[in-house]
Amino acid sequence: MTRFNTQLVHGLPVNDNNTGAVNPPIYNSSTYAFESVEAMPRWDYARSGNPTREFLERQIAQLEHGTRGFAFGSGLAAIHAVLSIFQPGDRIVVGKNIYGGTYSLFNEFFTRWGVAVEAVDTADYEALDAAVAGGNGEEPAKAVYFEVLTNPLLQVNNVSRISEIAHRHGALSIVDNTFVTPYLQQPLDLGADIVIHSATKYLAGHSEVNAGLVVVSDDVLGERIYYSQNRLGGVLAPTECDAVRRGIQTLALRLDRQQENALAIAEYLQAHPLVKTVNYPGINGDREEILRENGLKGFGGVLSFEVVPGVNPATILNNLHIFHLAVSLGAVESLAELPCRMTHFELPREERLKVGITDELIRLAVGIEDKQDLIEDLGQAFELAYTEYLEEHDDLQELAKLSA
Structure with a gap:
């Protein structure tokens, strides 16, 4: 297994490039031909999968030590896809200090769709435990959502402690790792279940592309996120995938x-x-x-x-x-x-x-x-x-x- 900085440069190759090019190809195709009606191809339609996108998705999964990665058209599109796995009536505990766009997504959309959102100081473990546990007729929360370094106050959240509290009550630990990146922390190793990035930021690194990435800790979550990605359709285009890949190298x-x-x-x-x-x-x-x-x-x-x-x-x-x-x-x-x-x-x-x-x-x-x-x-x-x-x-x- 190569070390982290080498993985940044090389990723996990798709292994279908016969030209000798050192960079993976950009496949600008929205659809793919079937050999026959009976034979289902590896790729059929770009919303469901694309070789260029797969390269990036495999690379971020490798860097975050996860089982599967997903690429979206923006950070908020990535968050939207993750939150879409929840149902009306579910409750999510959210860190008090979060990005304004995330706050808006929770409080202007998902609350309207029947998801209860409760804001808590995630550094107050007693208050967090009580919020996740529920009680007085309230079911335990389904997830805790927080940022490793909060935006914009830079408060540090302890991924291990928060994930432990979430799991104690059967909740998922969902972490926004945008400010930190896998170079400085891999939250899945500390107990998180889902990691989200606005790849627009450090990963792409050049203010030239909007992108979001998600990495999950197990295959069951992977199937749920893939279903959301495929049905909601907010996938990252091949050219933008390659821009993020180039950014990750440095x-x-x-x-x-x-x-x-x-x-x-x-x-x-x-x-x-x-x-x-x-x-x-x-x-x-x-x-x-x-x-x-x-x-x-x-x-x-x-x-x-x-x-x-x-x-x-x-x-x-x-x-x-x-x-x-x-x-x-x-x-x-x-x-x-x-x-x-x-x-x-x-x-x-x-x-x-x-x-x-x-x-x-x-x-x-x-x-x-x-x-x-x-x-x-x-x-x-x-x-x-x-x-x-x-x-x-x-x-x-x-x-x-x-x-x-």
Whole structure:
């Protein structure tokens, strides 16, 4: 068995390329010929399967140590397919701090279709256990859905502990591994049943393709997800499959640099007088302990921070030159955004504030540029925000509060 970084480059070949090409072919065909009415071919229709898609699906299953992988047209399409295995009347416990699009899918669609959704702090194991167990006439939950590193507050969820609680009550453990990738953690090894990726992000890595991936721990779940994939039809096209495959080849190289840059920026922000809080695991000196306790090899390249009261976060964001003001993450270029107006606008303000997503919170998705250039870009934007603050607050007491 080859090691992880070699698997990133080579994957599991389809073994039908007779040309000697080092890359798998892109099969742009929506249908496939039968040899006869009696002989069912390996592929018959692209929604049911495609050789290029199969290469990617087999590779992500290998990287995540799962039995079977599935490729979809977006991360939300992947989540939709997974959630479609549940029935009206089923109950799903969901981590409180999740991506806004996922929140919308749960609360605007699946609740309307009869699935009960209960949000819980997944770091509070007693509350989580009670929520999954049900009681007082309520059936146990069918699943627990959570993110390894929460978006956008970067809280660490312990996959082993949460999966153990889920399984105690017969529930599935469903993990969004987008922020971490299999390079930094393989949740199925820690007890998860289903792993989901927005492959648009780190796996593809170049802001050029929308894609979602799912990996399951056993063949029974594999058949259920395949049925959903085939019937719902949100599959990833061959050209996009190949774009994700190419991105995966450089995942380790990119993520190593992104983590290095993210840590340097987090340390810079933590010392900045205009910054109230920084959200990046291990920033307070407990890095190795957090990694060990949670089965992680790193914390990825996303961080968030809250500016002090009175400083306008939009001024900072609008004056960045290297960071792009854009949603998404995991690409080679650095991105910055305001969650309350961008990635998490779907959440009602009271819901956002409950989990700590304030109006002053900025999220950075750090790329592979020179870290000093990124820090200097933030620095000049902070200077403009500070100048604006001084113009609007000439009260010396207010200035003292800001610099205290």
